[in-house]
Amino acid sequence: MDQPQTDTGRAEEAQGDARDKTPRTERGRRTLRKLLDAAAVEFGERGFHEASISAITRRAGTALGSFYTYFDSKEEIFQALVRYMSEQLRDHVTPLVQAAPDEISAERIGLESYLGFVREHKEIYRIIDEAEFVDYASYRSHYETTVARVRQRLENGAARGEIRGDVSEIHAWAIGGMNVFLGMRYGLWDTESDISEIAAIANDLLANGLKKRD
Amino acid sequence: MDQPQTDTGRAEEAQGDARDKTPRTERGRRTLRKLLDAAAVEFGERGFHEASISAITRRAGTALGSFYTYFDSKEEIFQALVRYMSEQLRDHVTPLVQAAPDEISAERIGLESYLGFVREHKEIYRIIDEAEFVDYASYRSHYETTVARVRQRLENGAARGEIRGDVSEIHAWAIGGMNVFLGMRYGLWDTESDISEIAAIANDLLANGLKKRD
Structure with a gap:
């Protein structure tokens, strides 16, 4: 799968499977928390199989690219x-x-x-x-x-x-x-x-x- | 969905949603237990979504029709x-x-x-x-x-x-x-x-x- 572009301008951090996805800025940490809080609602309401990455970013109010800055998949x-x-x-x-x-x-x-x-x-x-x-x-x-x-x-x-x-x-x-x-x-x-x-x-x-x- | 034929010769018992599927003979009770024991192995090994009715009857050593004598679906x-x-x-x-x-x-x-x-x-x-x-x-x-x-x-x-x-x-x-x-x-x-x-x-x-x- 092609690596989606990130929306943080730090696409170089988003390369490779073992890349370190820990946010380095307060803004990054805030985005990560928003994604996780949104994921809690999405998985909690719809369950793993019905849940979708786009619904998580929609609930989080972040761009889809932000998701791929921190995670490679729904499993992750x-x-x-x-x-x-x-x-x-x-x-x-x-x-x-x-x-x-x-x-x-x-x-x-x-x-x-x-x-x-x-x-x-x-x-x-x-x-x-x-x-x-x-x-x-x-x-x-x-x-x-x-x-x-x-x-x-x-x-x-x-x-x-x-x-x-x-x-x-x-x-x-x-x-x-x-x-x-x-x-x-x-x-x-x-x-x-x-x-x-x-x-x-x-x-x-x-x-x-x-x-x-x- | 068409009601599959049963293999017990008591197809008349197998009509309708609210039909009483309780086995009336010792042979019937034995078949039902075989199906449930096979279902325990199948659901236990493969989980609900991967499990199939045909694998349950295969494990039970019964005809597919026997399944529908007692159950209408995998959920049931x-x-x-x-x-x-x-x-x-x-x-x-x-x-x-x-x-x-x-x-x-x-x-x-x-x-x-x-x-x-x-x-x-x-x-x-x-x-x-x-x-x-x-x-x-x-x-x-x-x-x-x-x-x-x-x-x-x-x-x-x-x-x-x-x-x-x-x-x-x-x-x-x-x-x-x-x-x-x-x-x-x-x-x-x-x-x-x-x-x-x-x-x-x-x-x-x-x-x-x-x-x-x-």
Whole structure:
């Protein structure tokens, strides 16, 4: 396929498969973000197969050439979008979690902020889940990265003596799954319930288990 | 579309959209199961869009007409397959869970038998997850039905005084998500780990939470 002309006047950057497509200017970074935000709406509404590059640039309000400055194909922007959403989620949750007074509270705040993120970005489920079929490596990497963060929090909390010392990867996957399913049920499907109440109930289960109370 | 001839000699049953396609003979039930088992392999290996009805009947070793005795389309057998896999899972897990001495053990046995089922039926993730895109109602119904069973177990356990009394739908979704993610990580991706050890560790988290031990 012929390499389309870019509209940035830096066509020399757009040559070759391994070209570095990282924007070097603030204007470039802004265009890239516009394309990714537009891609989230387009893939979220129409799914990977129905989505088109021209609809993405139309939604982004950029020239078609801008697309090819940063991406070679629909597959490539989809892959970048999965990473972008994964990072947006991390950037939303991490500062709130880091400000928590202890690890148990951190998990409550993490879940509550995740539920809030899902309500604001409902397309996240469809996009991440479609990655299972479009780009399995991105799908798996999203979950492995997310769960690795949970595991790190658990280990830090255990080292500070706030929770049991034997926490492992298994606990981290259990918590990750809990959060993703609660997000689907109470973030995506049900947008009425009080998310801080849901996070508090799930957090109490995590903190104390199913043990009978006095 | 012309209604294809069936190979059962009961073509009169095959008329109309709302026709009852439930097999009435043991031979019919066997053919239907063969078609569904073949569909699980075909959809599991090739995905919905690449899969074909003729490949399903070839894998099943049945005539093409048999397919149309029971299904009108690829969509229809896919929908039936999601329900079939959901029921196979239930039939695998339920008797083991019901034989458990108490609710905490039931959740451990439920998870362990689920992990075992996933290792034997790896296609279950791809098929259920693809339902999100092919037939959302089936996707949602699979999880709602599965979680409703967890909730019933929790409520029964609470009524028997084996666990805390305030268990709710939120606890059931948390446990459902835990199990699905542990199944992906340790049933689908990692087939080496000891599933009874994983189930025991996750069950201890569920029973006692993250509380520090003495």
